[in-house]
Amino acid sequence: MSGDHEHGHDHAHPHPFQPDDDAGGLTEHMALVAAVRELLIEGGIYTAEDERRAIERMDARSPAAGARMVARAWVDPAYRDRLLADGSAAARELGIEVGPTRLIVVEDTAEVKNVIVCTLCSCYPRWVLGLPPAWYKARAYRARVVVEPRAVLAEFGTELPEGMAVRVHDSTADMRYMVLPARPEGTEGWGEEALAAIVSRDCMIGVAMPDPAQSAA
């Protein structure tokens, strides 16, 4: 934007047109999906209402589920062991449904910072973290975080202490991943609910670390 005129928008001048996200038209695969959907509904396999409800259920999942698991692991060492041994079983133990997900939980320590990515597509532990953020699916994050994770984390405002190694987990196949962040200092004596409140989505993807100062309490 040139700075040589006042910009109160009480005058008409052209701005570049921002295309809609779906302005690319119907691709072959989009047409295929639409056709299969119509056939399934016409054939009585399911109804449009069933589909809408299923999407609503999927969209309603949230990182609160993962945060509950993290908070429990912080206060209960035996649960932490079970979480690291079998993430899916540990989720079900708290009444968190994970469907067919094979969840691997990786633990941050004083020596290791873990980060999750799917370089091939956008695999994400939706049952415990809800829908992925747009940046997680973006080519820039997927291409860069495996090569220069420290630079990417720094762009998220996460500076790693000297001596901490980075381990990037690429979900290339059948497993899904969640980071168990390190419990921050200053949370001694906190209850599970207060602890869960500082465990954000990004902490469980691994690009951020829990901050007790962010507590709403």
Next chain:
Amino acid sequence: MSEPRFAPGARVTVATRRPACHHRAPAYIKGRTGMVERLCGTFGNPETLAHGGDGLPAQPLYRVRFAARELWGDRAERDGDAVEVEVYEHWLEAAS
């Protein structure tokens, strides 16, 4: 279904082939050597599953840890950093 060939700690090298079909070995690990971190179980082969096939024979799936230096050479940010990737057994050979 076959017994898994590799145990945790084994050093393995990823094949360099480039099949035209859907496959889930990312290009950046092909030809690279890493260490088996764990066996994840045995799963249908996506290279036939993705094309209407039955995914058989099922393939043991491993998590393989690659040193960042092994993958990126001088571009790696630091020694000690690593990338862990799920790789199906038919992409792996014992490292020479």
